[in-house]
Amino acid sequence: MTMSERKDFLRTIVEADIESGKVKEVVTRFPPEPNGFPHIGHAKSIAINFGIARDYNGHCNLRMDDTNPTKEDTKYVQALKDAVEWLGFEWEGNVRYTSDYFTQIHDYAIQLIKMGKAYVDSLPEDEIREYRGTVTEAGKRSKYADRTVQENLDLFERMKKGEFKDGEHILRAKIDMSAANMKLRDPLLYRIRHVEHFRAGNTWAVYPMYDFAHCLSDYIEGVSHSICTLEFENNRDIYNWVLETLGLTPVRPYQHEFARLGINYTVMSKRKLLELVEGGQVDGWDDPRLPTIAGYKRRGYTPESILAFCDSVGIAKANSMVDVSQLEFCIRDDLNLKVPRVMCVLDPLKVTLVNYEGSEELDASYYPDDVPKEGSRKLPFSRDICIERDDFMENPPKDYFRLTPEQSVRLKGAYIITCKEVIKDASGKIIEIKAEYSKESKSGSDTSGIKVKSAIHWVDAKSAKKVEVRVYDRLYSVEAPETVEDLNANSLKIIKNALIEPAVINEKPDERFQFERQGYFYGDPVDYTDAKPVFNKIVGLKGSWDKKKTSAQTQPKKVEAKKEQVDGEVVAMSQTQQELFDKYINELKLNSEVANTLARDAQLSAFYEEALSQLNSPTSLSNIVTNEVARELKQMALSELKFNAVQVAELVKIIDDGTISNKIAKQVFEEMVKSGANPSKIVEDKGLVQISDPAIISAIIDEVMTKNPDNVEKFKAGNKKLLGFFVGQVLKATGGKANPQVVNQLVAQKLK
RNA sequence: UGGGGUAUCGCCAAGCGGUAAGGCACUAGUUUUUGGUACUGGUAUUCGGGGGUUCGAAUCCCUCUACCCCAUCCA
Numbered sequence: 001m002t003m004s005e006r007k008d009f010l011r012t013i014v015e016a017d018i019e020s021g022k023v024k025e026v027v028t029r030f031p032p033e034p035n036g037f038p039h040i041g042h043a044k045s046i047a048i049n050f051g052i053a054r055d056y057n058g059h060c061n062l063r064m065d066d067t068n069p070t071k072e073d074t075k076y077v078q079a080l081k082d083a084v085e086w087l088g089f090e091w092e093g094n095v096r097y098t099s100d101y102f103t104q105i106h107d108y109a110i111q112l113i114k115m116g117k118a119y120v121d122s123l124p125e126d127e128i129r130e131y132r133g134t135v136t137e138a139g140k141r142s143k144y145a146d147r148t149v150q151e152n153l154d155l156f157e158r159m160k161k162g163e164f165k166d167g168e169h170i171l172r173a174k175i176d177m178s179a180a181n182m183k184l185r186d187p188l189l190y191r192i193r194h195v196e197h198f199r200a201g202n203t204w205a206v207y208p209m210y211d212f213a214h215c216l217s218d219y220i221e222g223v224s225h226s227i228c229t230l231e232f233e234n235n236r237d238i239y240n241w242v243l244e245t246l247g248l249t250p251v252r253p254y255q256h257e258f259a260r261l262g263i264n265y266t267v268m269s270k271r272k273l274l275e276l277v278e279g280g281q282v283d284g285w286d287d288p289r290l291p292t293i294a295g296y297k298r299r300g301y302t303p304e305s306i307l308a309f310c311d312s313v314g315i316a317k318a319n320s321m322v323d324v325s326q327l328e329f330c331i332r333d334d335l336n337l338k339v340p341r342v343m344c345v346l347d348p349l350k351v352t353l354v355n356y357e358g359s360e361e362l363d364a365s366y367y368p369d370d371v372p373k374e375g376s377r378k379l380p381f382s383r384d385i386c387i388e389r390d391d392f393m394e395n396p397p398k399d400y401f402r403l404t405p406e407q408s409v410r411l412k413g414a415y416i417i418t419c420k421e422v423i424k425d426a427s428g429k430i431i432e433i434k435a436e437y438s439k440e441s442k443s444g445s446d447t448s449g450i451k452v453k454s455a456i457h458w459v460d461a462k463s464a465k466k467v468e469v470r471v472y473d474r475l476y477s478v479e480a481p482e483t484v485e486d487l488n489a490n491s492l493k494i495i496k497n498a499l500i501e502p503a504v505i506n507e508k509p510d511e512r513f514q515f516e517r518q519g520y521f522y523g524d525p526v527d528y529t530d531a532k533p534v535f536n537k538i539v540g541l542k543g544s545w546d547k548k549k550t551s552a553q554t555q556p557k558k559v560e561a562k563k564e565q566v567d568g569e570v571v572a573m574s575q576t577q578q579e580l581f582d583k584y585i586n587e588l589k590l591n592s593e594v595a596n597t598l599a600r601d602a603q604l605s606a607f608y609e610e611a612l613s614q615l616n617s618p619t620s621l622s623n624i625v626t627n628e629v630a631r632e633l634k635q636m637a638l639s640e641l642k643f644n645a646v647q648v649a650e651l652v653k654i655i656d657d658g659t660i661s662n663k664i665a666k667q668v669f670e671e672m673v674k675s676g677a678n679p680s681k682i683v684e685d686k687g688l689v690q691i692s693d694p695a696i697i698s699a700i701i702d703e704v705m706t707k708n709p710d711n712v713e714k715f716k717a718g719n720k721k722l723l724g725f726f727v728g729q730v731l732k733a734t735g736g737k738a739n740p741q742v743v744n745q746l747v748a749q750k751l752k
Numbered sequence: 753u754g755g756g757g758u759a760u761c762g763c764c765a766a767g768c769g770g771u772a773a774g775g776c777a778c779u780a781g782u783u784u785u786u787g788g789u790a791c792u793g794g795u796a797u798u799c800g801g802g803g804g805u806u807c808g809a810a811u812c813c814c815u816c817u818a819c820c821c822c823a824u825c826c827a
Contacts, residue, residue, distance in 0.1 A: 006766055006773080033827050068826060125825060132823055136754050139823085170825055180755040182823050191825040210827045233756055234822050257757090259820095264763085270827095312775060314765050316758095319820055323763045326776045336789060370789055401787065410785055443785065455785040517786045545787045565801045568816050593804045597814050627805050627813045634813095662806060666769080711771075721771060721797080724808055728770030740770095740807045 008315035010048065010256060014056055014225055023224045024251070026058030030084065030091075031098075031214070031228075033065045034076035036270040037285040037292045038083040040306065040327075041261045047310040048258065049227055050089040061221055062091035066099050067213045069197035079285070083293040087303045098208075098217050099200045105208050105216050106160070108246055109171060109189060113152045117245055118189060119145050120155040122169050131177070132185050138178030139185045145174060159192055162205035166192050171206075175241060183234045184241070187211050215239040218253040226253045229260040230317065261313065262321040265474040265488075266291045267481055281487060282475075286526075288536050289475045289491050299472065300512055300522025300538035302338075305331040324474065328539050335512060335520045335538070340366035340375060343412065343457040344500040344515040344535075346469060348386035350432045350461065353417065356383045359460075362443065364413040366509060377503035381414055384461040386499055391456045392433060394422060399548075401453035403433075410455040412516060416441035416448060457516040464499040467533040470524070471495060498535075505533055517541065573600065580605055588618040597626045603638050604630060607645050614649035621652050628669050642676030651679040659683065661690045663736055692739040697730065698746055700738070704729045705750065715751050723747060 017023040028049040053060035112118035121144045133139030171190035189212040218226045236255045288299035309330040359382040366375040391402045403409045408418040421434040440448040477488040519540035527534045577599045584595035608625045715722040726747045
């Protein structure tokens with residue numbers, strides 16, 4: 001496995017954890033709920049979890065998150081296992097189930113109750129919701145929250161034994177009913193469910209909720225990195241609360257979130273997928289039009305192509321919608337080098353070669369020259385052949401390369417033919433072409449000297465086999481479908497009477513084929529029989545001709561005007577803020593932006609005032625405070641900072657007197673943040689005094705210039721952006737110590 | 753509306769103060785017995801908007817805007 005040099009953010013985190021020693025072994029898990037068929041979004045999650053485990057020599061578990069017995073089923077467990085296996089991954093040990101941990105999780109619940117951190121609530125459901133408050137209003141705690149530990153223990157035990165009906169009681173964590181994060185308002189831990197669990201049977205009358213079971217299952221399995229999708233960001237606080245409150249010792253897992261996969265012209269939610277399957281809009285979970293793993297598999301996609309796709313879309317935190325063309329590229333790219341080329345005519349038009357007698361068998365390679373694979377078959381040839389109806393036009397546009405009354409074509413792997421007569425039926429439809437072949441033009445030994453613009457596919461009429469071909473188009477006709485209204489009515493086209501060359505059926509050189517000039521096809525794994533072969537179209541070839549045709553018909557896309565940005569209103573300053581602001585502007589002559597940020601933040605202004613009392617340099621001080629200090633204050637409180645205003649004043653002093661440059665000041669400040677050391681001490685220890693001597697700098701510039709002759713050329717040719725490049729190089733060479741202003745000046749001079 | 757996120761080309765996406773990577777799509781050309789493939793070029797003076805700091809900002813600060821997630825006894 002080659003590790004790409006540019007890592008995604010998850011791998012960056014994992015590597016940092018390994019380096020810091022926080023993690024000894026990387027353990028991940030793929031934890032789906034078995035309540036539906038996995039789709040390509042799951043494939044992304046599988047690729048991430050199993051991929052990271054493999055890249056860092058760890059392991060990945062497959063865990064069924066089966067905490068809700070009303071929705072889950074063993075048939076989905078099988079589909080999930082199939083998907084992981086098909087994609088080529090191996091999970092560590094047996095398949096895990098959250099239900100295997102029910103006893104342990106229950107024990108942890110008892111522990112929380114004993115700690116006074118969990119209680120049995122007996123409020124009805126709607127009141128619980130009401131008590132929770134809203135996003136803007138705090139909630140209030142149930143009166144049952146005051147029950148004693150003994151009462152809670154007793155009640156919970158009886159819940160477990162099944163003494164109560166569904167909904168009568170629940171177990172909740174006692175956290176904070178007014179937390180800004182709604183998830184923390186005394187989250188539910190256990191609910192009563194008198195239903196049979198598909199694995200645990202009727203052992204349990206209570207089932208743990210996701211937020212309680214998931215973190216503990218991760219912990220029990222020794223997971224180091226619990227990777228999930230963005231919508232669980234708010235749940236991370238509970239995840240950590242449970243683990244921390246229980247005092248669980250390392251190694252404990254940490255949760256990280258990434259954006260789920262979206263693809264246009266399809267849907268990815270389990271709910272919508274289920275609707276399509278149950279509503280009969282598609283033919284089961286493995287319908288080739290569906291973005292389910294089973295669907296892609298049946299359609300003919302390879303696991304390699306799905307994995308390549310997951311890799312190509314990357315991992316990030318921005319919600320996004322990937323274009324299907326990216327997926328289509330991946331499968332074409334994979335199949336191009338793998339599968340044999342054969343000929344199949346989807347919409348046959350009869351061609352009679354009036355000057356050909358008898359029959360023969362032609363040799364034809366399964367692969368073009370640019371595919372390094374061996375293999376060939378015999379192609380029967382005779383007077384009666386069929387070509388694609390699209391490949392003949394009586395009145396063609398001028399960029400049409402195929403057969404016309406005036407234009408000859410080659411029958412791929414055979415002879416060049418020329419149209420002599422067009423036969424039509426009563427309605428004017430072309431039913432036959434009478435043509436002549438050139439005997440000297442035989443493929444491989446062409447002495448005819450005839451030049452043609454294209455070679456078309458064909459089959460011999462007598463020996464060709466009749467096959468069914470299923471052509472799939474995108475499931476929906478809009479990019480971001482909402483309802484069944486958006487479905488594409490033509491997403492499935494069944495061609496009953498396509499004609500294929502006999503070798504495909506008799507020799508079966510592969511399961512997947514490229515039907516020349518048309519696309520990639522796959523023998524349907526369910527319906528294919530030798531008597532009645534059925535092929536699924538996996539994806540078409542790129543086809544610039546088809547595109548030209550269709551784009552000429554459709555209207556040009558409307559260009560969306562850029563939305564005009566309207567500025568919102570800024571909150572007015574309070575009176576004291578206004579007074580401060582005025583003082584900064586009038587007395588200290590600060591720039592109004594800086595004065596504004598300072599005045600609006602009490603901590604910042606206090607810090608600033610203190611520094612100002614040390615050093616009378618209002619402008620420089622204000623700049624450092626509103627930029628650097630403000631950043632640190634965003635992360636932690638004033639009292640937690642390791643540096644103080646006096647030190648910042650000292651830092652500004654050595655900037656002002658030219659001892660160090662602004663650039664070095666950033667470096668010094670960073671050190672102050674970390675260690676709280678004095679700036680002049682840092683400068684001394686690290687030897688950071690600025691170099692302003694033009695002679696020294698000049699020498700370094702020369703060096704940089706001789707090392708980068710190309711860029712010198714480019715600069716002289718007018719690429720002025722490169723000035724920054726040279727300055728950067730010089731600064732790098734001096735460890736940042738060169739006086740950037742001097743460098744700038746000298747570089748500009750030398751490069752003139 | 754409180755909290756948590758996100759914003760870089762038509763679509764993904766790197767980038768973490770010093771020349772705006774890469775892929776898809778698009779486009780022009782070369783090769784081609786697939787209008788395929790391969791190859792070669794062209795595609796962001798600019799990073800959601802506006803300010804500020806800096807010799808230098810996609811990167812640091814302020815501010816505004818847009819979108820996503822959270823008020824299931826779902827996960």
